[in-house]
Amino acid sequence: MGRTVIRNARLFPATGAEAAIGDLVVEGERIVSAGGAPAQIRGDDTVIEAAGLFCMPGMTEGHAHLSFENVCATEDLITPSPETQVFAAARGARALIEAGFTSAYGASEAKLKLAVAVRDEVNAGRLPGPRIRAGGLEISVTGAMGDESKAHNPRVGPSTIVDGVEEMRRAVRLHCREGVDNIKLDVSGDPFYPSTPAHTTPMTFEEIRVAAETAHAYGRKINAHTRSIEGSKHCVRAGVDGLFHTEYADAELLDMMEEAKDRIFVVPTVGLFAQIMAGEASAHGLTPEVGGYMNIPELLENSIRTHTELRKRGIRHLIGGDYGFGWSQQGTQGRDLAFFVDHYGYSPAEALACATRNGGMAMGYDDLGTLEAGKLADLILVDGDPLADMSVLAGPQKVVFVMKGGAVQKSTLVAQAGAGTPVLQAAE
Ligand SMILES: [Zn+2]
Structure with a gap:
């Protein structure tokens, strides 16, 4: 040829x-x-x-939810069948490659094997899409992000719920068995779950440590939803590979992350909150006013402070994350580049390097x-x-x-x- x-x-x-x-x-x-x-x-x-x-x-989408398409509530992740959602995941993969994303570093999906199935079809040349490190379900703990059950109304949520190290070990092993490349833990709370706000840390260090050990024993990567200071410290100490969000930080955490900068990747996933505060989600009820009640302005302020400092310390940032909502189409992840420049102080060339060089490294290649x-x-x-x-x-x-x-x-x-x-x- x-x-x-x-x-x-x-x-x-x-x-x-x-x-x-x-x-x-x-x-x-x-x-x-x-x-x-x-x-x-x-x-x-x-x-x-x-x-x-x-x-x-x-470019690399650093926190991919391939199966998220027009999501406006967790119900949109829970209710549709896997058979329906696999088409959304395939469309997500196509949208990414058409927008110049040749790699997708998986966060989590609406069902366990959506990204696994699409990855295998893309690798076989039967579907268009980027290189995919497939995410599975979010792994969370009782009462935390993704646990939709109540005592009077037990129901399946978008996360798999575990408590204690043995349940954690089993959940991670099950993900590995089913072909997931990237394990994702919900370590901290989140503004969308009022009983565990962003600064709380429902998951224990022991649970995180066992999850990381198990994922690594199977040759997989492990990533964490972590907005809280304590949660992020747990992650660095436990050997987590990818830290998502990471808005809150203190001097000790910044030092720990700098020390670990050659083995961790950090994805601010700033698009979602920036879009809410810009009024882009207002048609879906998520007005800037609602964002205010959810404490999103404070999270954004902390994101800017923390990630500007991490940039100065040479942390490997990736762009993307949390696209696929009703107001954010798959394939528009490149919008994060301008935020990296305007708010984290990157030069345009450095922001592009986050999207490309850092992404290739996170995907696990040394020649990408x-x-x-x-x-x-x-x-x-x-x-x-x-x-x-x-x-x-x-x-x-x-x-x-x-x-x-x-x-x-x-x-x-x-x-x-x-x-x-x-x-x-x-x-x-
Ligand atoms: Zn996410």
């Missing part, structure tokens, strides 16, 4: 080097060269004339997430300059070409008239 030669694109390698005009060559599933001397064209190459286009690594010779060819072409205007990555419209492992996933490029070898260019 011939190579793909992308010519005269503005290459953003996500290595720390500046973006520069150059050629990029893909052969098989890997990048052969990125920048440097102009590529020599061979007879069986496919050439993309990419002058004016921005070429960057594919940058444009360099030898790396996997997960890359996108953007009709616009994200470094000047991050909104070009806020949806699929400006993402004109997506490649994953050297295979074309999306292309709105058109053939150039009269060219000998296949030459593609952006549509007018």
Whole structure:
């Protein structure tokens, strides 16, 4: 099979080097060269004339809920059957790849095996989608986030409920048996569950430690919903890989996270709260006023303070998380980039590196997430300059070409008239 030669694109390698005009060559599933001397064209190459286009690594959604689609209440997660929801998960995967997300680091799903099933279909080439580390159910404890039961009305919620280390061990093993890649614990409370607000920590250290040990024993990753200071400290001490939200922090926690920065990833998932306070969820009853009662302004203030400090300390942040609600479509996760710049103090190039290089590392690869010779060819072409205007990555419209492992996933490029070898260019 011939190579793909992308010519005269503005290459953003996500290595720390500046973006520069150059050629990029893909052969098989890997990048052969990125920048440097102009590529020599061979007879069986496919050439993309990419002058004016921005070429960057594919992005990673750092906290994926593939099966969330128009969710307005937990009932929307609980009531539909797995058979119905697997279609939503497949649509979520397609929306991500079309928006330039070539990887999805799973948080949790509405049912146990939705992301597992979609991952396997995507890997078999039967469905469009990113590389997927499949999440399963959230694992929580009695009375905490996701426990929808009452003594007079026992019912199934969106989480699996365990108490004590033996139940925890069994739940994690069951997730591993069913093919889940990413275990997720609900360590802290949450503003959507008033009896356990965000600063509370219903799960014990022992439960978290056993969950982490078990997940790692099966070669899986473990992540945590953790907004509270104590919960986040438990997670770092217990060996949790991914910390989600992490709004509250004190000096000790910041030091602990800095010390652990080469083994943990942190996903602020700021979109949901920012959207509520911007009034974007008002049509669904979640007005800024309701957000005020839920203490969301304080959570946002703490998010800005904590993640700005974590940025300075070199923490590996990822973008995305908690998209798929009634007011936030799958595939718009790139909106987080602007928040990273405006509120956490990242430069646009650094924010893009969170979305790409950090994402590739979180996915568990050492050859993913940058444009360099030898790396996997997960890359996108953007009709616009994200470094000047991050909104070009806020949806699929400006993402004109997506490649994953050297295979074309999306292309709105058109053939150039009269060219000998296949030459593609952006549509007018
Ligand atoms: Zn989430």
